[in-house]
Amino acid sequence: MRKNPDLQSLRGVPELKYVNADNVTRYRAIMRLIYQQYQKLNYWLKPEFIYEELMKWKLHKNYTLEQCQIDLNQLVEWGNLTAQHDGGERVVTVEEYLRKKFRYLLTPYSIEIERMLESLESIRGYGGSLEPTLFDKIADTLNKVSGNAGIYEPGEALEYWKTLINVFQTLHETSVDYIASLQTGMAEELMATDTFLLYKDSITHYLQDFIQALQRRSYKIEGRLHRITTGVRDIFFSAVMEDEWLIPKLEQSISKEEYLSELQDKWSSLNRWFLGDEESISDSVLLERATKEAIVKVVKSAVRIQEKKRSSISRKKDLDHLGKWFYNINELNTSHKLAAYAFGLFQSRHLQGEDIRGSDSKEMSMWQETSISRTIRSRSRKKNERQDSDAATDNSKLKKQFREAFLIKQKQELQFLIQMVTVRTINIAELGPISSITRLQLLDWISRCNASSTSSIQTSEGVQIEMNTPLGNNRTLLRCVDGTLELLNHNFVFTVMNHKAWEGQVAWLSAQQ
Structure with missing residues (x-):
């Protein structure tokens, strides 16, 4: 199970203050500029360079270098930037000597915040997709983990682990997002228009294909997970940790115990998604139910549109012609045939009764069967007259x-x-x-x-x-x-x-x- 959050993880996030500050446009512009330079492998930036690039964007008319320096200091105070003394330049005047010059670098928190903001700008809905091939990738990776007998080449276990977790996260996020996209207000509006009939078949087949792949391939993954015992899993985790610690890291990293705890949490999430636990069913079953409900919703919407279109068409002339046709027929069998072609089967009603057949011949028509008498109770809300109740029937002989x-x-x-x-x-x-x-x-x-x-x-x-x-x-x-x-x-x-x-x-x- 995932560990409970501690006080450190529930702290305030001062790094997000620049997103809603008073001078949000200036702060956002500085952070976006430094982030773009970071993506170009240009890490440490001077205030003069930042100011010159900002002025090229023409966002601020009366913006000065002193104001830019004040904004940079504020971002450093909030923890968005790291400042380092720039001792590479020669000092010419006393003023320059007294005023230290700094270079600025994005902090890890700020990098992730800018990535998130950049991705938010491109969101046009839930998106997502249903990709059945991801099940095969998970099953193949689990097969490799269980089939190596604890012997891995250098870097192989870490590659398996990254592939497994990345594919699993992609499967979960894209499938959940796609199902959610069918529940939005925009989707509801589209399902109420005639244009939706053009998409009905493709969406239905898409959802049905995913359900079939989910039903067939999820059992394969469940079998692979059952086959990986606790001992095999621990050997695999040890190999992953060895590969991770072979990568040289200059910054401070977590301990092996904390890294092992993260591996176990993610593995538990994978098991819970496909196998469930004692308290709840698996997420794969929930995804299958949600997909089936989406299919039902799509079909009902299409039927509702078709019924609405049919109800707006006047059939007065057709019914008048059909009535004259019936009137001119002299034989009962011919009338039955015409009724069958014109109306098909009438809406059925399920009535309880004992089917007493006089013959087992399949050639015998339903019109020749003995009728069954059945008293139907009124469904009217009007209260019926009180009737005397009958005595209890003695069924001892029948028993x-x-x-x-x-x-x-x-x-x-x-x-x-x-x-x-x-x-x-x-x-x-x-x-x-x-x-x-x-x-x-x-x-x-x-x-x-x-x-x-x-x-x-x-x-x-x-x-x-x-x-x-x-x-x-x-x-x-x-x-x-x-x-x-x-x-x-x-x-x-x-x-x-x-x-x-x-x-x-x-x-x-x-x-x-």
Whole structure:
């Protein structure tokens, strides 16, 4: 987990005062000029050079060198600049001797502030993108970390670490920004116009492709993270620290303990993003949900626009022509066909009832089915007249019938299982005519074994059933009392794993008989 902030990290930031000071234009101009020179590898600047360059921008008409020097001193006081005595120039007058000359350099805080301000100027929205290839880069890097067996070339571990963290940060920031861009007011306004229909398909396909890549490739990353044990991770961190400390740094740097703590925090963030923790689900699952919600939003907006366009079109002439067409038809079947072509399926309503079919023939029309009577309760807010409640229905006889039928089925299934355990191994071709209950039981075993990675299951009676597919996929006929079924000639092996549970089931069956 990320460590809690200390008092030093929560201090005030005097380096930001120049952004909102009274003479903000002068301070910002000086800082932007020194920052541009810093990017050109021109680090230490003299006041005269700064003043001359500022005057070329023509931002201040009555600006003097003395005012520029005062502004530079103020920026030094705020911690934005570092001043160094310039002893390289010869002193000609007493005044120059008494007045020390300095050179100025940006502090690390100011460099990051100017970078941030420069990037803020180019922001035109959330931006972002959904890049599925970033998942592959993370998975490949994790594979290299786990596959090197703790042996790294000089600089290799640090390269893996930088690639992993940079790609992970890019994935998180760009994906979150892109999803957020679909929630802005500008996006809402666009989704309400007809122009949005031109973008609907491309946005939907873009989001769907990302979801498919996220679902397929995030599991690969989860598997790589599970495979990297604590020992492998610690060896990798040690190699990263060695590579980092091989880089000579003249400025004061953090200790190895603090650097190791940063590595562990970033690694925990990576694990939490893909695997989650005990308190919350992973961020990858949240991203998948947000992407699906964005797809639903896009589709609903497109449907709303289309419905609005259709509602504004008058269909009076069309309906008048269609009504005359129906009026001139003399046959009912022809009217049904015309209604199907003109209106399609009507809006369905789900009504509860018992489907009593008189025939299983698929050729039988729905118009020939027996109607089902169903009393529909009114949805009106008007209070209905009070009705007397009926007495509770006694279903004890029906429950007894269901219980007896269930016991009969359970006995037959257990008797068949006891026969199979006695035989221990058998092919489907060796089975004689079986009942419908036994057929369903056998098909249930086949279905569960096919779904198992080991092609074996264990029943509640404590019996393990292992299914073997025949060589050459030989097929056979399973004879049942209600018909014949063709299927693969599977071989089953029955083994009692829990003898106590099995003996209890056998004893129960004996007591029932």
